[in-house]
Amino acid sequence: xxxxxxxxxxxxxxxxxxxxxxxxxxxxxxxxxxxxxxxxxxxxxxxxxxxxxxxxxxxxxxxxxxxxxxxxxxxxxxxxxxxxxxxxxxxxxxxxxxxxxxxxxxxxxxxxxxxxxxxxxxxxxxxxxxxxxxxxxxxxxxxxxxxxxxxxxxxxxxxxxxxxxxxxxxxxxxxxxxxxxxxxxxxxxxxxxxxxxxxxxxxxxxxxxxxxxxxxxxxxxxxxxxxxxxxxxxxxxxxxxxxxxxxxxxxxxxxxxxxxxxxxxxxxxxxxxxxxxxxxxxxxxxxxxxxxxxxxxxxxxxxxxxxxxxxxxxxxxxxxxxxxxxxxxxxxxxxxxxxxxxxxxxxxxxxxxxxxxxxxxxxxxxxxxxxxxxxxxxxxxxxxxxxxx
Amino acid sequence: xxxxxxxxxxxxxxxxxxxxxxxxxxxxxxxxxxxxxxxxxxxxxxxxxxxxxxxxxxxxxxxxxxxxxxxxxxxxxxxxxxxxxxxxxxxxxxxxxxxxxxxxxxxxxxxxxxxxxxxxxxxxxxxxxxxxxxxxxxxxxxxxxxxxxxxxxxxxxxxxxxxxxxxxxxxxxxxxxxxxxxxxxxxxxxxxxxxxxxxxxxxxxxxxxxxxxxxxxxxxxxxxxxxxxxxxxxxxxxxxxxxxxxxxxxxxxxxxxxxxxxxxxxxx
Numbered sequence: 022x023x024x025x026x027x028x029x030x031x032x033x034x035x036x037x038x039x040x041x042x043x044x045x046x047x048x049x050x051x052x053x054x055x056x057x058x059x060x061x062x063x064x065x066x067x068x069x070x071x072x073x074x075x076x077x078x079x080x081x082x083x084x085x086x087x088x089x090x091x092x093x094x095x096x097x098x099x100x101x102x103x104x105x106x107x108x109x110x111x112x113x114x115x116x117x118x119x120x121x122x123x124x125x126x127x128x129x130x131x132x133x134x135x136x137x138x139x140x141x142x143x144x145x146x147x148x149x150x151x152x153x154x155x156x157x158x159x160x161x162x163x164x165x166x167x168x169x170x171x172x173x174x175x176x177x178x179x180x181x182x183x184x185x186x187x188x189x190x191x192x193x194x195x196x197x198x199x200x201x202x203x204x205x206x207x208x209x210x211x212x213x214x215x216x217x218x219x220x221x222x223x224x225x226x227x228x229x230x231x232x233x234x235x236x237x238x239x240x241x242x243x244x245x246x247x248x249x250x251x252x253x254x255x256x257x258x259x260x261x262x263x264x265x266x267x268x269x270x271x272x273x274x275x276x277x278x279x280x281x282x283x284x285x286x287x288x289x290x291x292x293x294x295x296x297x298x299x300x301x302x303x304x305x306x307x308x309x310x311x312x313x314x315x316x317x318x319x320x321x322x323x324x325x326x327x328x329x330x331x332x333x334x335x336x337x338x339x340x341x342x343x344x345x346x347x348x349x350x351x352x353x354x355x356x357x358x359x360x361x362x363x364x365x366x367x368x369x370x371x372x373x374x375x376x377x378x379x380x381x382x383x384x385x386x387x388x389x390x391x392x393x394x395x396x397x398x399x400x401x402x403x404x405x406x407x408x409x410x
Numbered sequence: 411x412x413x414x415x416x417x418x419x420x421x422x423x424x425x426x427x428x429x430x431x432x433x434x435x436x437x438x439x440x441x442x443x444x445x446x447x448x449x450x451x452x453x454x455x456x457x458x459x460x461x462x463x464x465x466x467x468x469x470x471x472x473x474x475x476x477x478x479x480x481x482x483x484x485x486x487x488x489x490x491x492x493x494x495x496x497x498x499x500x501x502x503x504x505x506x507x508x509x510x511x512x513x514x515x516x517x518x519x520x521x522x523x524x525x526x527x528x529x530x531x532x533x534x535x536x537x538x539x540x541x542x543x544x545x546x547x548x549x550x551x552x553x554x555x556x557x558x559x560x561x562x563x564x565x566x567x568x569x570x571x572x573x574x575x576x577x578x579x580x581x582x583x584x585x586x587x588x589x590x591x592x593x594x595x596x597x598x599x600x601x602x603x604x605x606x607x608x609x610x611x612x613x614x615x616x617x618x619x620x621x622x623x624x625x626x627x628x629x630x631x632x633x634x635x636x637x638x639x640x641x642x643x644x645x646x647x648x649x650x651x652x653x654x655x656x657x658x659x660x661x662x663x664x665x666x667x668x669x670x671x672x673x674x675x676x677x678x
Contacts (some may be wrong), residue, residue, distance in 0.1 A: 106576050109442020109628045290493050290520040332523055401444040408465035408504070410497040 032239045034228040039243045040202040040250060046283045047245050053078075053278040054224055062086035073094050076328045081278055084325035085271050093321060100353040101322040103331040110401040113356040114391065115163035115193070116156055119365050120144045120183050124169030130220075130267065132379045133169045135236065138253030142376025143174055149183050153190040155368040159360055159388035161179070162405040163193035164213075169379075170199035170238055173311040177205045181212040188213035192405040195260075199237060201245035205245070208253025213410065217251035218260030218296060219244060224276035225267040227236075232267065248284055258292030259284070260336070265322060266300030267312040274322045278329050285330070294356070295326045295333035309388040316345060320352075327353035339363075339382040346384055347394055359391035423648070425597050425619050428513065428545030428566045430484070434458040435614070436644050437486065437599065438637070439624025442467065445478040447633045452480050454637035459483065461515055461622070462492045464505045486547065488515040495534035499667055502539050514539060515569065516548040525575045528637070529556040540564025549601055552586040557594050567597040572613065574627045578605020581613055593618045607636075607643030614647025615655065 035041055062082060067089045070080035083089060084096060120196075121143035124133040132139065144152065156164065164187050167173040180198055189196045195216035196209060206217065223229050226241045233239045248259035262282045264271035281293045302313035314322075326335055337346050337354040339361040350357055361384070365376030386394075395402040424431045438457040440448055445658050452460060464487050466475050479485065487505035492498035495518060502514045516539065518531040527549050534558065536546045545566045550556055552570035560568055570587050573579035580603060581587060591598050597619035604610050605626045621644060630636035 105629050106578070106625065109625060110444045111442060243425070285523060290522060292522050330523075332525075396444075399444060406463070406466055408491045408501055410492065410500050 029230075029234060030239065032233065032241050033226065035240060035243055036237065039200075039237075039240065040204075042203075042246050042249055042253075042288075044246060044249055046249065046280065046287065047242055049283060050224065050245075050276050051167075051226070053279050054272050057082055057269045057272055057275050059086040059143070062088045064088050064091065067092050070328075070366075071099060076281070076331075078279065078329075081325060081329040082275060083329055085274050085322065087271075087324075089321060090317065093317065093324070096324040096328065097320065097352050100327040103276055103327055104353050104355065107332050108355050110399065110402045111355065111406065112350050112395045112400045113163065113166055113406060114161060114359055114388065114395075115195070115356065115358050116161050116358055116388070117160075117165040117167055117197070117363070118149075118152055118156065119167045119363060119376075119379070120149055120152075121168040121171070121175040122365050122379065123171040125171045125173065126238040127234040128236075128238060129232055129234065130264075132377070139377035140375065142374060144366055144369075144374070146182055146186060148366060148369055148374055149209075150186050152366065152368050153186060155188040158193045160387055160392075160404060161360070162191050163195070163407075164191045165195040165197055165216075165218075165358075167197045168199070170236065172199060172201075172237065177201060177208060181209055184209055184212035186212045188275050188409070192409070193407045197260075199373065200244050201250070203250040203254040206251045206256055210255040213409065215257040215407070216260065216292075216294070217248065217256050217258075218262070218294065219247040219251075219278075219297065220264060220276070220298065221245055222261040222264045223273055224263060224280070225268045225272065228268040245280075248280075249288075252284070252288045252291050257333075258294060260294040260296055260334075262296035262298055264298050265319065266302070266312070269312055270299075270314050270318060270322065271312075274325065278326055281330060281333065292334070293322075293330060293332070294336060295330075296336045296338060297323050297326070298338055298340055305404065319345075320349070322347060323349060323353050335347035339384045340380060342383040343386060343394075347398070350400065357391060357395070359386060360388040361385070417660060423652070427547070427592065430545070432458050432484075432620075434641075435620035435648055436610075436641055437601075437620055437622040438462065438627070439622060440475060440479065441490075442625055442628035443633070445475060447628075448475075448478045449480050450634040451627055451637040452483055454634040454641065455627070456641050457483065457637075459486050459513075461486045461488050462507075462510065463488055463625075464501055464510070465491045480522065482512060485510050486513045486515050487511075488517050488549075489535070490517045490519070492518050492535075493520040493528075494515075494518065495531040495538065496561075498531070500534035502535075503546060505569075506544075512543060513545045513547065513614075516546055527551055527571065529553060532556075533559045536560055536565050537563035537589050540566075547599070552583045552590055554589050554593060557590050561594060561596055564580050565596060567599050567619065568594055569599045569601040571602040572609070573603030575602040577603055578610035578626055579603050581616075584616070585612075587618070588616055607639045610640050611643040611647035615650045616642050617651050620644075 066083040070083045194214045197218045263277045299314040335354045336356040337349050364378040366374040392402045437459045439461045447618035487510040489498040489501040516527045516535045532548045536548045540546045549569045599620045600613045600618045601622040
């Protein structure tokens with residue numbers, strides 16, 4: 022391990038094949054995050070922010086501060102109002118499909134990391150089609166394709182072929198794969214994909230460096246500019262996320278929101294989405310780490326995202342349990358996955374075609390079950406609100 | 411103004427779009443509803459036209475919006491999702507292919523935050539689609555020059571926005587919409603931003619031909635009742651417009667000593 026550390030490359034220096042964008046967004050996000058002193062916000066700031074019709078950046082900072090916690094109910098009410106105003110009763114449904122779990126990165130918190138001895142698998146085109154056929158039977162029309170981050174084992178062409186197959190079975194194709202150059206995004210857009218999500222994990226580059234020890238993912242600025250390259254490549258929408266709890270979640274949430282905000286300002290046609298994954302705290306252990314992200318803090322972040330960018334989609338993952346997810350769609354989340362499997366090749370007959378999961382899910386309900394839950398809340402499950410042009 | 415006099419004497423008080431005659435001046439959006447409430451909303455609203463985002467009209471599968479729209483209602487597919495004229499044209503073609511008829515509401519939006527229409531691209535799309543025989547209903551930001559260009563491009567009506575979509579703020583663009591009502595000979599249908607029946611009524615009093623609403627009804631506590639309230643407000647505003655609004659006293663309009671008092675009864 023020590024030897025490995027000595028040989029680690031500089032995480033701020035681009036590798037030779039990486040496109041370098043001329044953009045000041047990264048600099049602005051990092052500066053704002055570094056200067057964010059959340060303890061300086063008071064109840065008065067939060068009350069003022071709640072009274073504003075439009076949420077300023079300072080309001081967003083107030084909503085993310087500890088001073089906002091006693092106002093969570095008010096924030097949730099305001100968030101619900103904004104969500105319904107912009108989305109009506111619609112709740113979008115989708116499912117992720119992992120097509121490969123090979124990974125070249127060494128991210129110490131991830132189940133797919135290259136040093137973990139898990140069953141690796143990569144579906145071939147025929148197997149991808151089998152999986153998609155099965156999923157499409159559920160009535161879903163949106164699919165999110167995921168791979169481990171290995172350009173060698175799942176190259177751009179392979180992902181492109183998966184997109185082409187997906188277009189035959191689904192209206193909406195999203196990607197959650199390794200960051201790439203804008204011409205590669207353009208190619209995948211041509212193949213049928215239109216949405217790209219990249220989790221930055223943490224916006225604190227020093228922390229990032231200690232968690233991502235090897236691989237392409239180690240290059241912090243290349244990852245941070247992925248969404249901008251995706252938009253330049255012609256993608257319609259981009260998704261943002263920090264893995265809350267990896268570092269100071271308040272700062273990471275601020276950076277995530279501000280990152281999305283600046284990008285939408287620069288590319289006003291881009292559709293914006295947030296995901297809100299968190300590292301679950303160890304139960305009954307909150308004295309050890311005051312920065313743990315419990316459900317309360319998660320709700321604070323999600324409502325703050327909603328109030329800051331009321332038009333953005335917010336996805337709520339199956340890492341959260343049914344109770345939390347069902348309530349969040351009534352407040353701020355607009356997108357929910359269902360019938361989720363995070364392993365590889367669940368619909369394959371041969372055992373050897375299957376690969377292990379990235380993480381454990383907490384909501385294993387079927388599409389039909391989630392559909393009914395949405396309807397029972399007086400909301401409308403929507404399978405597709407999209408047209409490929 | 412002659413058309414108004416005609417309409418007062420026309421007991422049916424209809425208007426036409428692309429050669430089709432309509433009684434109802436309430437166009438219903440369908441985008442933000444729980445699907446099983448659409449039918450009741452249409453019925454209570456007495457709407458004859460309902461918009462339909464083609465991107466929501468998914469083929470087959472669960473929750474196909476087309477299954478929920480009552481028969482006999484004119485479908486007005488919109489091009490939402492289009493960011494350019496070219497994309498709007500493509501979506502209109504798709505709508506025609508799936509049998510949505512020749513009506514199309516052109517929406518070109520390349521701003522995901524405010525969803526404001528792009529007037530320039532809207533003119534381009536209108537021109538192309540009108541030439542292809544579509545009944546084009548363009549959604550636009552109320553600008554007189556653009557409205558004139560849309561008339562020349564072959565639009566069937568003009569659909570200016572009252573305020574940003576979904577905001578329920580009413581007719582923030584009132585003065586500019588009034589100019590369109592006064593100057594443009596096509597039907598003016600006010601779209602977006604109308605949040606309550608009183609605002610719909612106000613739009614009709616101004617002389618709008620019809621109004622379109624979606625969010626206000628879709629997010630109401632009791633959808634069918636709100637649809638019915640809008641219907642009544644629209645009819646009421648329309649009647650007031652046709653009747654001719656009473657004398658409105660502006661500040662200082664009635665001076666105590668007449669300004670014309672100096673005139674001699676007989677001119678020597």
